[in-house]
Amino acid sequence: GENVEQHPSTLSVQEGDSAVIKCTYSDSASNYFPWYKQELGKRPQLIIDIRSNVGEKKDQRIAVTLNKTAKHFSLHITETQPEDSAVYFCAANGAKAAGNKLTFGGGTRVLVKP
Amino acid sequence: DADVTQTPRNRITKTGKRIMLECSQTKGHDRMYWYRQDPGLGLRLIYYSFDVKDINKGEISDGYSVSRQAQAKFSLSLESAIPNQTALYFCATSQGYGYTFGSGTRLTVV
Numbered sequence: 179g180e181n182v183e184q185h186p187s188t189l190s191v192q193e194g195d196s197a198v199i200k201c202t203y204s205d206s207a208s209n210y211f212p213w214y215k216q217e218l219g220k221r222p223q224l225i226i227d228i229r230s231n232v233g234e235k236k237d238q239r240i241a242v243t244l245n246k247t248a249k250h251f252s253l254h255i256t257e258t259q260p261e262d263s264a265v266y267f268c269a270a271n272g273a274k275a276a277g278n279k280l281t282f283g284g285g286t287r288v289l290v291k292p
Numbered sequence: 293d294a295d296v297t298q299t300p301r302n303r304i305t306k307t308g309k310r311i312m313l314e315c316s317q318t319k320g321h322d323r324m325y326w327y328r329q330d331p332g333l334g335l336r337l338i339y340y341s342f343d344v345k346d347i348n349k350g351e352i353s354d355g356y357s358v359s360r361q362a363q364a365k366f367s368l369s370l371e372s373a374i375p376n377q378t379a380l381y382f383c384a385t386s387q388g389y390g391y392t393f394g395s396g397t398r399l400t401v402v
Contacts (some may be wrong), residue, residue, distance in 0.1 A: 184334075210389045221382065221393040222335070267334060271389065277323075277342055280391060284334040 180205040180272040184283025192291055197255040199286045201268035204249065208270040211244060211251045212280070216265045225266075226253070258290045295319070298383050298394035305373050305401055313368045313397045315383030324366040325384040325391070326350075326358060335382065341366055373401040 181204040191197045203211075212227035228235045228242045228251065235242050239258075244251040251270075255262055265287050269280040296317045305311050315324065322343050327335040337350030339358040347358060355377060359367045370377055378401050383394040 187332075212390060214391075214393075221395050223393070224390055227390065277340075278389065279325075279337070279340060280386075281337075282335040 180270055180281040182270050182281045182283045184268050184286055188287045190289045191258050193258055195258055197258055197288055199253045199266055201283050202250045203270040210271040212269050213253050214267040260290050260292055263288055263290045296383055296385055296392050296394040298397050302398045307374055307401055309373050311370050311373055313381055315366045315394055317364050317385045319385055321385035321387040323386045326368045327382045329380040375401045377401050
């Protein structure tokens with residue numbers, strides 16, 4: 179099945195700096211890569227996703243890049259703000275035969291220092 | 293608003309007790325999932341269901357069972373709770389690719 183690895187597990191940045199989180203996946207058939215943000219005590223919520231037919235997608239201060247050849251994708255947060263402090267999860271869908279279930283990375287705890 | 297609701301939000305139970313966590317959704321999604329989240333760990337899949345007649349084990353199903361009573365309801369049971377099942381449990385739904393998560397149930401087994 180699909181295996182997703184996420185790095186780093188913790189990331190501390192100064193307010194205004196950029197943050198980058200990287201994920202690798204194992205199943206070359208994966209074609210959907212979402213990112214979820216989980217604030218303390220709350221549910222994970224989708225913040226951005228990318229399909230395999232594009233290499234980059236941007237939404238205001240967040241962007242995701244995908245390298246299908248290398249099987250890795252990354253989340254970029256620019257001009258970080260205190261409200262960006264949260265745990266971020268990457269995910270990849272599995273094979274169609276397995277119902278396109280998402281497999282999640284282990285999470286990255288991001289702390290934005292004022 | 294269409295949403296995914298989990299009950300209870302918090303529960304403390306004793307070792308050996310049977311407990312049921314409930315999930316209901318108004319999103320009209322066919323697919324429902326139960327995940328477990330432990331401190332410092334990601335989301336691990338316990339069980340999933342693609343429709344009312346379809347139940348599948350995830351990566352950590354031992355010690356758990358589920359029931360899909362209707363399209364909108366998916367319950368998770370711990371037949372005989374043990375302390376290492378203390379965790380945060382999330383239900384999720386999907387129709388296609390994106391998942392919507394419930395608010396979670398924090399379960400403590402003492």
